[in-house]
Amino acid sequence: MTPRIARALRITRTPDTPRRRRAGLRELALTVAAAALAVPFATVPAEAAHAAPRTGFETSDGARWTGQPEEQEFLSAVDRASDRVAIERIGTTKQGRPLQLVRIGAPRPAAHTMLLICSQHGNEPSGREACLSTVRDLAFARDRATSTFLSRTNVLVLPTANPDGRAANTRGNADGVDINRDHIALQTAEGRAMAGVIRDQRPDVIYDLHEYGATPPYYDKDLFVLWPRNPNVHDGVHDASQTLSDRYVRPAAAESGYSSGIYGIWTDPVTGDPIKQTAGDGQERILRNTSGLKHAVGLLIESRVDALSEAEKADPALNQRRRVESQHAALGGLFTFDDEQRGRIEAATAVSRLAGFADRGPVYLGGADNDPAEPGEVIQDPPCGYRLTAAQYADVGDELALHGVTSRPDGDGAYVPLRQSARNLVPLLLDERATYHLTNGQALTAC
CATH class of the missing domain: 3.30.70 (Alpha-Beta Plaits)
Structure with a gap:
């Protein structure tokens, strides 16, 4: 395989955005980077690179997505070749397909934990491809920075959160249920499996990878991101999640030449001002909000499906490579954030977990961080x-x-x-x- 050449991301930091202030949506200045990396410090030695397994997406140079049998073979090969990796079956779908959780790094229960959820929607494959190659790159890297990171970090990856939808190329699962609207009811095998992982592993960070369809010229960035907006999320978790978006993931995308914006908000193409909100509310049943309610710093990431040029229309592989590479660039920001902000993350999640024992303050039944709850949506006492x-x-x-x-x-x-x-x-x-x-x-x- 061609190893990913490691580099440290040189990111211009932007100030934190205070809670409840409408986020500015100016497009970040783009710079062309030499490569878009999932893990900025992971270096695969040349001798290991030749032996490292490759996904179907990689062997076809992006002409096709990795098939399910290929994914199973790929993960098994990584597991056999690396003493850093363990794979656990955490559930079974209605149609009998396995839900597999990959663990890389520190096995200690108290270790700092990051969870990547990939392809909740079965027809959104780019995040899954980025997750698979990230698993491989972490497993085979031998540089000191990666070894140190993994010695104190438990990286969990659910490469395919919706195997039945993936097989049918549908958004929903075998019953047509949108799994990303099932994180409260837990009526799906997929939602229940994820809830069990979050309960038992207590991740400090949860990162949810998706794709979206553009509406030019108002809603057509390469990537959109969104943090937990539910007003019941503890301030420390909320603010750290927004920092992940504004100071790490979006600048990392810009560093690699990709535009970004806030998910669910149309913007004026000239001024960059928000003109319409179409999604991105505080619904507790959506994973990014459920994650925050369960004390994890988190982010939703959405890459653009639509072709950006006539060349992409003529060559699907070009379009598909761009989608996966943009996910890799954003993942670089995530890993840099987790490495640099570890103390802040752990403090925020710890305080959030303890806050409920004080049993103080209202509970909100509606609203979001940019849309205050109506009086009837607040349990004041x-x-x-x-x-x-x-x-x-x-x-x-x-x-x-x-x-x-x-x-x-x-x-x-x-x-x-x-x-x-x-x-x-x-x-x-x-x-x-x-x-x-x-x-x-x-x-x-x-x-």
Whole structure:
């Protein structure tokens, strides 16, 4: 294979954007980089490069996507050849396909953990290809910086989060369900598997790779990004996530020659001012928001599917290489952020996990960081807990457990206190006023 030549990203930092301030959408100045790298410090030695497995996408020079059997063979080959890699089956889809989690680096339970979720939507392949080659590059790199990084970091990768949708080339899974709208209800095998990983591995960072269709000239950047906007996300987690976007991922994309913007917001092509919001709200059922509610710094990334030129229209491989390379460039920003901001990330996630035990402050049933909740969407004085009947608990107990919510027996039912790490998530699951609640729990004012 042709090894990825490592380089340190030289990124011009931009100031943090305070919470609730409308983010500026000026296009970053583009500079052409020599290569777009998933891991800026990962260097594969020449002797290892010849033995390292390659994906179907790589062997075809981008003419076709890696097939599922090829992916299985590729991952097995990486696993056999590298003592850094372990692969675990975390679930099975409705059609019997495996959901595989790849672990690279420190196996210690308390290690700093990063989770990459790739191809939740089965017809969005570029993130999956970037994830597969990133797994290989981390597994085979032998430079000191990568070895040090992996000695204290647990990198988890779910290369194909929606295998059935991938096989059918559909957005949804075998039942037509959009998995990225199932992170509260947990009705899909795929959503349940991801929830279990997040609960058990407690990732500090969750990065979710997607693709989008452009609407020129208002919505046609090479990449769009978005952090958790749900107003219940702890400020430290929210602000670190926005730093990941504004100071790392977007500048890394610009360094490699790619434009970027904020997902879900159309902009004036002349002034760069926002003119319309089409998506990107605070829905708790979307992974980037669920991740924040579960105390992880996170980001959604979307690469542009549409051809950028007549050359790309004439040569699909050119289009597909650009999509994957832009994902690699953004991943470079992610890894630099995780390496440089490790202390801040861990402090933010730790404080977020502890904040619920104080059991203070309102809980928001709607709104976003750029769209304040209406008065009727705010529980100003939340209950001390919710009581579930035996029938209710039998119906939703497994989902509560997958969410990491603590509950205890109470008569013939169960009691779910708010004073716990998942405090801000509990009303979203059990209050009848919440849009995506699992059941109508009885709010208790005296516990």
